[in-house]
Amino acid sequence: xxxxxxxxxxxxxxxxSGVICDLKKAGYxxxxxxxxxxxxxVKLAEKAGATVLSHVINRGQGAALRTxxxxxxxxxxxxxxxxxADGQFRVEDIARLLKPLETGEADVVFGSRFLDNTxxxxxxxxxxxxxxxxxxxxxxxxxxxxxxQSGFRAFTSEVGNKLNWRQDRMAHASEILALIxxxxxxxxxVPITVIYHEFGQSFSGGFKILKEIFLKKLS
Amino acid sequence: xxxxxxxxxxxxxxxxxxxxxxHKGTVSTGEFIFWLVFWLVTLVLILFLxxxxxxxxxxxxxxxxIQVAVYLAIAVLFYFIFRVRLKLEKIEENLTKINEVVxxxxxx
Numbered sequence: 348x349x350x351x352x353x354x355x356x357x358x359x360x361x362x363x364s365g366v367i368c369d370l371k372k373a374g375y376x377x378x379x380x381x382x383x384x385x386x387x388x389v390k391l392a393e394k395a396g397a398t399v400l401s402h403v404i405n406r407g408q409g410a411a412l413r414t415x416x417x418x419x420x421x422x423x424x425x426x427x428x429x430x431x432a433d434g435q436f437r438v439e440d441i442a443r444l445l446k447p448l449e450t451g452e453a454d455v456v457f458g459s460r461f462l463d464n465t466x467x468x469x470x471x472x473x474x475x476x477x478x479x480x481x482x483x484x485x486x487x488x489x490x491x492x493x494x495x496q497s498g499f500r501a502f503t504s505e506v507g508n509k510l511n512w513r514q515d516r517m518a519h520a521s522e523i524l525a526l527i528x529x530x531x532x533x534x535x536x537v538p539i540t541v542i543y544h545e546f547g548q549s550f551s552g553g554f555k556i557l558k559e560i561f562l563k564k565l566s
Numbered sequence: 567x568x569x570x571x572x573x574x575x576x577x578x579x580x581x582x583x584x585x586x587x588x589h590k591g592t593v594s595t596g597e598f599i600f601w602l603v604f605w606l607v608t609l610v611l612i613l614f615l616x617x618x619x620x621x622x623x624x625x626x627x628x629x630x631x632i633q634v635a636v637y638l639a640i641a642v643l644f645y646f647i648f649r650v651r652l653k654l655e656k657i658e659e660n661l662t663k664i665n666e667v668v669x670x671x672x673x674x
Binding site: 380398400401402403404406410413414417418421513515562563565566 | 651652655656658659661662665666668669670672673
């Protein structure tokens, strides 16, 4: 099965080379979608050996993932993996995500930070932001996963072909999840470890996501 | 009375300007009709302000017709802002689609 790892990147010069090298060592084909970075992300990604698609204008992480996913499927991927450029995900966890897809046990697999205790989440995130995010996703989208905001996911090309998320920016994670649940695909969560370099999505970021979801629903 | 006269003059000025713009071809026929009707209705409302006040009072409002008009105008403006926001969302979505096509074309 052909696996293509899609990495959206925006100003990730600090981490991108290491991430691509690790993926290459593990034997994964990688496509980096640069979202108009102002630093040397593109040069470094190309030098590290990844295929690089460069957005002409900055459109957000959701849009970059969409470009990369479409490109991967058009280039023969059987499985598409969404991976972060900032070195917070571990390459060895990809195999965990791929297993249920390869055995035909699931159509979509999400990495979850909450299935074991290996991820050291900041307190505010663990005790307040994530429970709230889980509640909002449960109410708005009827999603009952342990980690609805996880950006580490893998799915078959059949799912990728039908997944048509419209959120360009940070709200894409919630929308992708909602579309997958609505599509009736078989979903599985596997434990992953996330190494935090920075806090990530803040409380105000959560409200921004809600605003984006609301506007997109009406437009 | 003076206020009415000034308001009527201002509206007549705008109608004349609109006519001039139509003559020069800087406004479309649709826009011309919309603004002409708008200013004419406003003129009629101003000329019959006293009767309007009575009508507004009979409808149970404790304020004057002008104040009701201002409140309505604010509500309409908010509605238009909301519509513009939705339109912008649609444009943004289309922009992203074009961006993806261009990105992939440049790669090939």
